[in-house]
Amino acid sequence: MTKYKMYLLVCGGTGCRASASDSIVENLKQELETKGLQDEVQVLMTGCFGFCEKGPIVKVQPDNTFYTQVKPEDCAEIIEEHIVKGRKVNRLLYEDPENKKHIEDSKHMNFYKKQIRIALRNCGFIDPENVDEYIARDGYSALGKCLSELTPKDVVDQIKESGLRGRGGGGFPTGLKWEIAAKNEADQKYVVCNADEGDPGAFMDRSILEGDPHAVLEAMAICGYSMGATKGLIYIRAEYPLAIKRLKIALEQAREYGLLGTDILGTGFEFDIEIRYGAGAFVCGEETSLIHSMEGLRGEPTIKPPYPAEKGYLGKPTNVNNVETYANITAIINKGANWFNKIGTEKSKGTKVFALAGKINNVGLIEVPMGTTLREVIFEIGGGIKDGKKFKAVQTGGPSGGCLTEKHLDTPIDFDNLLAAGSMMGSGGMIVMDEDNCMVATAKFYLDFTVEESCGKCSPCRIGNKRLYELLDRITQGKAEMEDLQRLRNMCYVIKDTSLCGLGQTSPNPILSTLDNFWDEYVAHITDHKCPAGQCKDLMKYEVVEENCVGCTACARVCPVGAISGDKKQTHYIDPAICIKCGACEERCKFDAIIVK
Amino acid sequence: MSSIKVKLKEQDLNKIKEICKSFNNEEGELINVLHKTQEHFGYLPAEIQEVVAQELNMSVAKVYGVVTFYSFFTMLPKGKFPISICTGTACYVRGADNVLQEFKRQLGIEVGETSEDGKYSLSCLRCVGACGLAPVVLVGDKTYGRVSAEGVKEILAEYQDK
Ligand SMILES: Cc1cc2nc3c(=O)[nH]c(=O)nc-3n(C[C@H](O)[C@H](O)[C@H](O)COP(=O)(O)O)c2cc1C
Numbered sequence: 001m002t003k004y005k006m007y008l009l010v011c012g013g014t015g016c017r018a019s020a021s022d023s024i025v026e027n028l029k030q031e032l033e034t035k036g037l038q039d040e041v042q043v044l045m046t047g048c049f050g051f052c053e054k055g056p057i058v059k060v061q062p063d064n065t066f067y068t069q070v071k072p073e074d075c076a077e078i079i080e081e082h083i084v085k086g087r088k089v090n091r092l093l094y095e096d097p098e099n100k101k102h103i104e105d106s107k108h109m110n111f112y113k114k115q116i117r118i119a120l121r122n123c124g125f126i127d128p129e130n131v132d133e134y135i136a137r138d139g140y141s142a143l144g145k146c147l148s149e150l151t152p153k154d155v156v157d158q159i160k161e162s163g164l165r166g167r168g169g170g171g172f173p174t175g176l177k178w179e180i181a182a183k184n185e186a187d188q189k190y191v192v193c194n195a196d197e198g199d200p201g202a203f204m205d206r207s208i209l210e211g212d213p214h215a216v217l218e219a220m221a222i223c224g225y226s227m228g229a230t231k232g233l234i235y236i237r238a239e240y241p242l243a244i245k246r247l248k249i250a251l252e253q254a255r256e257y258g259l260l261g262t263d264i265l266g267t268g269f270e271f272d273i274e275i276r277y278g279a280g281a282f283v284c285g286e287e288t289s290l291i292h293s294m295e296g297l298r299g300e301p302t303i304k305p306p307y308p309a310e311k312g313y314l315g316k317p318t319n320v321n322n323v324e325t326y327a328n329i330t331a332i333i334n335k336g337a338n339w340f341n342k343i344g345t346e347k348s349k350g351t352k353v354f355a356l357a358g359k360i361n362n363v364g365l366i367e368v369p370m371g372t373t374l375r376e377v378i379f380e381i382g383g384g385i386k387d388g389k390k391f392k393a394v395q396t397g398g399p400s401g402g403c404l405t406e407k408h409l410d411t412p413i414d415f416d417n418l419l420a421a422g423s424m425m426g427s428g429g430m431i432v433m434d435e436d437n438c439m440v441a442t443a444k445f446y447l448d449f450t451v452e453e454s455c456g457k458c459s460p461c462r463i464g465n466k467r468l469y470e471l472l473d474r475i476t477q478g479k480a481e482m483e484d485l486q487r488l489r490n491m492c493y494v495i496k497d498t499s500l501c502g503l504g505q506t507s508p509n510p511i512l513s514t515l516d517n518f519w520d521e522y523v524a525h526i527t528d529h530k531c532p533a534g535q536c537k538d539l540m541k542y543e544v545v546e547e548n549c550v551g552c553t554a555c556a557r558v559c560p561v562g563a564i565s566g567d568k569k570q571t572h573y574i575d576p577a578i579c580i581k582c583g584a585c586e587e588r589c590k591f592d593a594i595i596v597k
Numbered sequence: 598m599s600s601i602k603v604k605l606k607e608q609d610l611n612k613i614k615e616i617c618k619s620f621n622n623e624e625g626e627l628i629n630v631l632h633k634t635q636e637h638f639g640y641l642p643a644e645i646q647e648v649v650a651q652e653l654n655m656s657v658a659k660v661y662g663v664v665t666f667y668s669f670f671t672m673l674p675k676g677k678f679p680i681s682i683c684t685g686t687a688c689y690v691r692g693a694d695n696v697l698q699e700f701k702r703q704l705g706i707e708v709g710e711t712s713e714d715g716k717y718s719l720s721c722l723r724c725v726g727a728c729g730l731a732p733v734v735l736v737g738d739k740t741y742g743r744v745s746a747e748g749v750k751e752i753l754a755e756y757q758d759k
């Protein structure tokens with residue numbers, strides 16, 4: 001990266017690509033060419049910058065200027081003003097929501113200030129489709145160091161010493177896992193990368209694979225060296241086409257450079273990686289299911305033990321790690337275990353990537369040291385709640401996790417604290433909810449998900465979750481009785497205790513945590529037939545306020561089902577039997593004459 | 598799961614056989630074979646599954662078991678413009694359900710169905726990774742962000758004359 005004077009980095013993550021970042025790249029290149037600057041300024045499409053809320057993002061290097069919400073039409077101005085005349089395009093700079101001042105570079109944005117990037121170190125800095133750029137940032141030096149200076153045992157010891165724990169949800173010590181796999185003798189062993197990312201609303205793993213695929217490949221090779229495996233497999237969802245494409249390119253380039261294959265870096269070490277596709281089943285993220293799926297079977301779990309480290313893929317010792325876990329490995333080898341284990345809390349070392357989403361100002365991908373509090377994440381990095389509404393809950397751990405509230409905001413985030421608070425780390429989805437979100441409906445949403453995704457092999461999960469869903473459905477319709485809450489709780493415990501795999505063992509968590517933290521809200525649905533958040537449609541009723549209605553007919557015209565009647569200049573009437581509670585009338589009415597009860 | 602009757606042509610048969618062969622007719626490659634086959638035909642009706650079973654030397658029941666296990670595989674053809682609504686958590690908390698209901702109403706079909714003229718089909722998926730744009734709707738490969746129930750009409754209008 002020396003030839004050019006300046007770089008224009010355009011975010012090529014899924015979110016920004018959905019907002020035309022492809023055409024932005026094209027337009028920028030074209031504008032440069034018309035000005036004859038194509039040899040001085042390079043346009044690169046990188047991985048996700050993380051600040052998805054204000055995408056598409058264009059970053060100018062070396063001055064770090066951070067343009068947000070760029071449109072293809074803005075490209076001419078960026079080139080003309082910034083590149084040619086050296087003046088920043090103010091209207092595209094990020095505006096500090098507090099003092100309304102433009103912030104010129106990303107280093108001064110609250111969103112980035114508290115972040116430490118280890119797993120995401122290259123995302124948004126390199127072209128993921130060019131191995132040279134990865135190498136220029138110390139890429140494959142960790143593998144070289146392992147192969148030439150360290151014994152396999154040294155590698156395992158380094159990872160153990162670092163305190164790294166699995167980022168896929170369970171938090172199992174990675175070094176220990178590698179050690180067990182290394183000790184099990186076999187003619188063939190396998191290194192597996194779990195890129196199934198089933199948590200709906202989470203996109204950490206995909207962003208790493210899209211933004212820095214080589215980091216995962218290199219770490220898998222290191223793992224292979226440490227445990228004596230020559231074959232790696234990446235299990236990735238077929239729904240991630242961009243990540244798959246970049247992985248394929250990365251694999252090809254790594255082989256071409258002799259970084260994968262039969263004689264890696266001339267040391268005689270052999271290792272290669274294949275891609276296996278998932279086909280949309282959440283349970284396949286569970287490691288035994290994942291292994292069955294890779295064998296071409298239905299992705300159903302089996303009882304552990306035996307653990308994959310003893311009997312995994314095709315019955316051979318197999319090490320399964322998550323994408324983000326691997327993304328930490330090379331940094332640990334390069335900078336040392338003692339650098340890594342100084343970051344974080346006593347029992348959770350390093351950083352964690354979160355996909356911050358929901359009713360929050362700065363939706364995006366963040367990486368913070370373990371021990372950062374929820375308050376710092378939501379209100380400082382996340383910029384607080386959208387539209388000035390009140391914070392109600394944050395859901396972590398996806399369908400296996402729970403909802404945390406105001407009282408948990410100052411809890412330092414780590415594996416053990418989140419568990420103690422009734423949720424879990426999970427893979428890193430973090431969904432923020434405001435006063436308009438009903439917690440009963442939220443629990444129902446997750447149960448709907450688990451019912452759909454339960455593989456059906458064991459009855460507590462197959463039948464029990466369905467019954468839980470039905471109970472919640474009754475509550476949201478105002479048809480439940482108070483005894484149902486006790487039934488709900490009892491059944492949750494039975495399902496947790498008796499299910500075969502992690503899916504059923506954790507699926508009641510969203511219910512238990514909302515029962516604990518939002519008991520009153522459940523009660524309101526049952527005894528008052530009211531949804532305090534105003535989300536449960538069956539409990540809502542749209543009515544016209546007589547005093548305010550001027551008879552303008554706007555509501556009747558916008559109603560999609562013809563539920564509103566009334567003559568011009570007369571008070572209108574909403575027929576509750578026809579009304580589908582879409583809210584269109586309320587939105588249209590200029591006189592506050594329609595209310596929800 | 599219901600399926601429609603399909604008559605496979607000679608060339609279709611050959612295509613399936615060719616796909617199976619490219620994976621050495623190995624039973625363990627079933628999922629990869631199904632991915633490739635669905636990529637080619639758009640869906641996996643019973644007739645295709647029978648051929649795959651024969652080629653990989655396994656029972657049709659096993660193939661059917663795998664096809665119905667994974668939501669990515671479908672036994673029904675998709676519409677000319679397949680519409681997918683993201684019902685991941687981020688989209689859900691920002692109102693994806695209202696959008697879904699509106700699509701159902703406008704098209705008169707349920708999730709998993711295709712409109713009678715074969716133009717639209719409706720499905721849900723979980724997180725497309727564009728949570729910043731929630732709620733998200735995909736029509737074919739095109740992504741629509743920050744969709745509201747009111748915006749549904751506009752989206753459909755784009756495809757009306759296509
Ligand atoms: C229902 C269920 C779903 C899971 N989904 C994922 C997933 O999507 N991605 C992942 O990495 N791990 C997932 N896991 C955890 C894996 O079983 C396994 O613990 C993990 O891949 C190990 O890697 P790690 O030690 O690096 O975290 C899931 C577990 C369960 C029980």
Ligand code: FES
Pocket residue numbers: 200201202683684685686687688689723724725726727728729731732733
């Ligand atoms: S939840 Fe819909 S894009 Fe992520």
